[in-house]
Amino acid sequence: MNPLYSVAEIRAIEQRAAEALPAGTLMQRAGQATANAALDMLPFSTNGARVLVLAGPGNNGGDALEAAAHLTYSGAQVDVLHFPPAGEQSAERAAAQRRAESSDAIFNDIGGSALAGTEWNLIIDGLFGIGLARPVSGALRTLVDTVNTLGCPVLALDVPSGLDADTGAVVGPDGVAIRATHTITFIGDKPGLHTCDGRDHAGQVTVAALDLEPRQFPSVRLHLNEARFFARKLKTRRQNSHKGSYGNVAVVGGARGMAGAPILAARSALHAGAGRVFAVFADDAPSYDSGQPELMCRAAAGFDLDSSVLVLGPGLGTAPQSVELLKRAVASASALVADADALNLLAADAALQAAVAQRGAGCIITPHPLEAARLLGCAITAVQADRVAAARTLAARLRATVVLKGSGTVIAAPDGDAVINTTGNPALATAGTGDVLAGLCGSLLAQGWPQWEAALAAVWLHGMAADVLVTDGVGPIGLTAGELVPAIRAAINRLVQQHGR
Numbered sequence: 001m002n003p004l005y006s007v008a009e010i011r012a013i014e015q016r017a018a019e020a021l022p023a024g025t026l027m028q029r030a031g032q033a034t035a036n037a038a039l040d041m042l043p044f045s046t047n048g049a050r051v052l053v054l055a056g057p058g059n060n061g062g063d064a065l066e067a068a069a070h071l072t073y074s075g076a077q078v079d080v081l082h083f084p085p086a087g088e089q090s091a092e093r094a095a096a097q098r099r100a101e102s103s104d105a106i107f108n109d110i111g112g113s114a115l116a117g118t119e120w121n122l123i124i125d126g127l128f129g130i131g132l133a134r135p136v137s138g139a140l141r142t143l144v145d146t147v148n149t150l151g152c153p154v155l156a157l158d159v160p161s162g163l164d165a166d167t168g169a170v171v172g173p174d175g176v177a178i179r180a181t182h183t184i185t186f187i188g189d190k191p192g193l194h195t196c197d198g199r200d201h202a203g204q205v206t207v208a209a210l211d212l213e214p215r216q217f218p219s220v221r222l223h224l225n226e227a228r229f230f231a232r233k234l235k236t237r238r239q240n241s242h243k244g245s246y247g248n249v250a251v252v253g254g255a256r257g258m259a260g261a262p263i264l265a266a267r268s269a270l271h272a273g274a275g276r277v278f279a280v281f282a283d284d285a286p287s288y289d290s291g292q293p294e295l296m297c298r299a300a301a302g303f304d305l306d307s308s309v310l311v312l313g314p315g316l317g318t319a320p321q322s323v324e325l326l327k328r329a330v331a332s333a334s335a336l337v338a339d340a341d342a343l344n345l346l347a348a349d350a351a352l353q354a355a356v357a358q359r360g361a362g363c364i365i366t367p368h369p370l371e372a373a374r375l376l377g378c379a380i381t382a383v384q385a386d387r388v389a390a391a392r393t394l395a396a397r398l399r400a401t402v403v404l405k406g407s408g409t410v411i412a413a414p415d416g417d418a419v420i421n422t423t424g425n426p427a428l429a430t431a432g433t434g435d436v437l438a439g440l441c442g443s444l445l446a447q448g449w450p451q452w453e454a455a456l457a458a459v460w461l462h463g464m465a466a467d468v469l470v471t472d473g474v475g476p477i478g479l480t481a482g483e484l485v486p487a488i489r490a491a492i493n494r495l496v497q498q499h500g501r
C-alpha cells in the first residue's frame with residue numbers, strides 16, 4: 001500500500017524496534033542493505049571500483065561507515081570522507097567507525113581537485129539523514145555542490161543530505177541538497193522523497209525495512225498513489241448502455257479571449273468517456289468546435305447548471321459575470337470541479353468558501369501552488385515548504401477533495417487522508433495541462449466515480465499519459481496539452497482492460 005511515514009513516526013518505530021534488538025542491530029542492517037544496493041550499482045567486476053563514502057557526524061554517517069567496511073570485502077577501493085561529531089557519538093556509530101577503520105577503507109581528507117578529478121564509480125551520501133537540523137553550510141555546502149557537478153551515480157542513505165524528509169523541501173532559503181541517482185531509505189518510505197524538490201534529489205527510491213515486521217508499523221493516513229486505490233471503480237461497459245449512461249459534463253469558463261481553455265477541458269472530458277459534454281462560455285459562445293464537433297457549445301446565460309457535472313474555471317476570468325457564474329455553480333445541485341479562475345475568485349470571497357464547505361454535492365478543487373496560497377492566505381513559499389500540510393488544511397477548510405498540483409501532486413481529503421502521486425514529469429509544465437486534468441476529473445465524476453477515487457485516478461492517468469508520451473519521444477520538451485488527451489484515452493482503456501469488471 002506504499003505508506004509514507006513522518007520523521008516522528010520513523011523515530012517511534014525505530015525506538016520500539018531497537019529496544020527489542022541487540023545494540024547496533026539496526027545500523028548494521030542499514031549498512032548491509034546499503035552495501036547490497038551499492039553493489040547493484042557498481043560494475044559487474046567490483047575489483048578496483050572507486051567508491052567514495054561521505055560519512056557525516058550522526059547515525060546517517062554510522063550507516064555509511066558500516067557500508068564502507070562491507071564494500072571493501074567486495075574488492076572495491078573505498079575512500080571515506082569522514083566528518084566526526086564535535087561531541088559525543090552514539091555507541092553504534094562508534095562501533096561502525098571502528099569497523100570501517102579496521103577495514104581496507106582509506107580515510108582520506110580528499111577534497112577539492114582530488115575529489116573532482118577522480119572518476120568515481122559511486123558516491124555514497126551518508127552526510128545527514130532524518131536528523132538534519134539546519135541548512136547545510138560552509139565546507140559541507142561546497143562539498144554538496146561539488147558532488148552535484150560530478151555526474152557519477154550517487155546513492156543517498158535514508159534521505160539525500162540537505163532535503164527535509166517530511167516535506168521534500170531543500171532546507172534553507174537558499175539551501176543545497178545532494179542530487180542522488182538512487183536513494184535507499186530505511187525502515188519506511190518518506191513523503192519528502194516524492195514531492196516538491198524530493199523527486200529531483202532522491203532519484204530512484206527503494207525501501208529497506210531492516211527486517212522489521214509489518215506489525216511494528218502503525219497505520220498512517222499518507223500513501224503513494226497506485227492504481228489499486230481506484231481500480232475497483234474501473235468498469236467494463238455494459239452492452240446495453242447509451243450516452244445517458246455515462247453522464248453529462250459542462251465545462252464552464254471561456255471569457256472573451258480565453259475560449260481555448262474550456263475547449264481543452266471539454267475535449268479531455270469527452271475522450272475520458274463522458275456521454276455528453278458541453279463547453280459553456282461566460283461570454284459569446286462559438287457556434288461549434290470545428291476540431292471536435294461532438295462538443296456542444298453554449299452561452300452561460302440561461303444554461304441549466306443542475307443537470308451536468310460542472311468543471312468550473314478554465315478561462316473563466318474574474319469579471320463580475322464570472323463571479324455570478326461561480327455563485328450559481330456553487331449553489332447548484334451538481335458535483336463540481338473548481339479550477340483556475342474559479343479558485344482565484346473563491347480565494348477573494350469568504351462567504352463563497354463557506355458555501356463550498358456546505359455543498360451537498362461535494363467539490364474537487366485543483367489548485368497549483370499559487371492558487372493554493374491565495375486560498376490559504378499565505379505565500380507560495382509557505383505552501384511549497386509543506387505541500388502535504390497545505391493540501392490537508394485546504395481540504396479540511398473547504399470540506400473538498402484537494403488536488404495540489406506540482407512535482408508529486410498531493411491529493412487530500414477533508415478527513416485527513418492524503419496521497420502523493422507518482423506519475424507525471426516536467427512535460428506537464430506547459431499551458432493547458434491543468435484544463436485537461438480538470439476535464440478528466442469531471443468526466444470520471446459524470447461516469448459515477450466517487451470524488452476521492454475520481455481525483456486519485458485522474459491525477460494518476462494524467463501523469464501516466466505524459467510518461468508514455470515522453471517514453472515515445474513526444475516530450476518532455478514541447479509536449480502540448482492537447483496531445484495528452486488521446487494518451488489519456490489510451491491509458492484509461494488500458495486500465496479498464498486490466499482491472500475492469
Ligand SMILES: NC(=O)C1=CN([C@@H]2O[C@H](COP(=O)(O)OP(=O)(O)OC[C@H]3O[C@@H](n4cnc5c(N)ncnc54)[C@H](OP(=O)(O)O)[C@@H]3O)[C@@H](O)[C@H]2O)[C@@H](O)CC1
Pocket residue numbers: 010011014026027030056057058059060061062063085127128129130131132133134135136137140157158159186187
Ligand atoms: N532512526 C532509525 O530508524 C535509524 C536510523 N538510522 C540512521 O540514522 C539517521 C538518523 O541519525 P541521527 O539522528 O543521528 O541524524 P543524522 O541525520 O545523522 O544527523 C545528525 C547529525 O548531524 C548534525 N547536523 C544536523 N544538521 C546539520 C547541518 N546542517 N550541518 C552540520 N551538522 C548538522 C547533528 O549535529 P547537531 O545538530 O547535534 O549539532 C548530528 O551530529 C537516519 O537518517 C538513518 O540514516 C539507521 O542507522 C537505522 C535506524
Ligand SMILES: [K+]
Pocket residue numbers: 060125126127128129156157158159160161
Ligand atoms: K544522506
